[in-house]
Amino acid sequence: MxxxxxxxxxxxxxxxxxxxxxxxxxxxxxxxxxxxxxxxxxxxxxxxxxxxxxxxxxxxxxxxxxxxxxxxxxxxxxxxxxxxxxxxxxxxxxxxxxxxxxxxxxxxxxxxxxxxxxxxxxxxxxxxxxxxxxxxxxxxxxxxxxxxxxxxxxxxxxxxxxxxxxxxxxxxxxxxGLEGSIPVLVQSLNWLETAEEIDDMFLGDAEVWRRPSIGQAGPLGGDFPLVTREGHNVLDVIFTSPIVNLAEVADSLDKVKGVVEHGVIxxxxxxxxxxxxxxxxxxxx
Incomplete structure (x- = not known):
């Protein structure tokens, strides 16, 4: 002490x-x-x-x-x-x-x-x-x-x-008991399949939205989705309840096909x- x-x-x-x-x-x-x-x-x-x-x-x-x-x-x-x-x-x-x-x-x-x-x-x-x-x-x-x-x-x-x-x-x-979002970088090709897999994984605990470059945020990212300099889309996994174990969430994201990186350090x-x-x-x- x-x-x-x-x-x-x-x-x-x-x-x-x-x-x-x-x-x-x-x-x-x-x-x-x-x-x-x-x-x-x-x-x-x-x-x-x-x-x-x-x-x-x-x-x-x-x-x-x-x-x-x-x-x-x-x-x-x-x-x-x-x-x-x-x-x-x-x-x-x-x-x-x-x-x-x-x-x-x-x-x-x-x-x-x-x-x-x-x-x-x-x-x-x-x-x-x-x-x-x-x-x-x-x-x-x-x-x-x-x-x-x-x-x-x-x-x-x-x-x-x-x-x-x-x-x-x-x-x-x-x-x-963290709340809020985790940004996830995904391959732009077939990004929707990756988003759906993440959504199924956290069903009931989080929403998955593609981040827009301009305009309002939305599930599909609007007409101008953000593309990073490496050519990836950014998904915001928005948790609607406290994250019980952040390490387990990160480990689960690492195993999803199409996920390139995420914001958990x-x-x-x-x-x-x-x-x-x-x-x-x-x-x-």
């Missing part, structure tokens, strides 16, 4: 899972960890900024190759990393961006960049997540609209290639950095 009673300071607690977990696509079994920080903050943006800065200060070392995530928290972390490089606090750091947006942020921050290759050796990566499953620390990414040439396939490749990984999230994104080792606003005693086991 680690606890702190002050609302004007922060603490970090590293909690190792008592049960190692097997990833659906990455079959290595490793430990994972939760790093929580508490601070009395006036708003969510300052809370997230502190978590982003803490992540860079704690994990990034000179000479590292860093996977640069996309999203609000990742942009904050990229800007902070750039400041540390400009002041000389860090040296010889190379960034591998996960999207055009993160590449643009990194270029403005003055971070030297390289492109991702299958042979790339990545020391550390950070990213945003839509939600994290409490206990297992399995993440979901890709719920929001994809920006530019953003690719779930490339993002997962970089995250899985990293020796260490941190997701930067807010308190309400870490929860049990079960990479280990991983750490979650959470900033929690508090005004009273707190404790973590």
């Amino acid at each position: 680690v606890s702190m009673a002050s609302s004007s300071s922060f603490f970090s607690a590293l909690t190792h899972s008592p049960m190692p977990f097997k990833g659906s696509r990455n079959n290595t079994i490793r430990s994972h960890a939760l790093r929580m920080m508490t601070r009395s903050c006036p708003d969510d943006s300052s809370s997230l900024l502190h978590a982003a800065q803490f992540t860079v200060d704690t994990y990034v070392k000179s000479g590292m190759v860093i996977g640069l995530g996309s999203g609000q928290a990742s942009a904050m972390a990229i800007r902070h990393l750039g400041r540390l490089l400009r002041t000389g606090a860090l040296k010889d750091v190379i960034g591998i961006p996960m999207s055009v947006t993160s590449a643009s942020e990194a270029a403005k921050a003055g971070i030297p960049l390289d492109s991702y290759q299958e042979s790339s050796q990545i020391d550390f990566a950070f990213d945003d997540a839509d939600v994290i499953e409490e206990g297992s620390l399995i993440a979901i990414i890709g719920r929001r609209k994809l920006q530019g040439d953003e690719s779930i396939v490339q993002k997962k490749s970089i995250l899985n290639a990293a020796n260490d990984l941190v997701f930067i999230i807010e308190e309400d994104q870490y929860k049990g 079960s990479k280990y080792p991983s750490t979650i950095t959470i900033e929690i606003s508090i005004d009273k005693n707190v404790g973590i086991t």
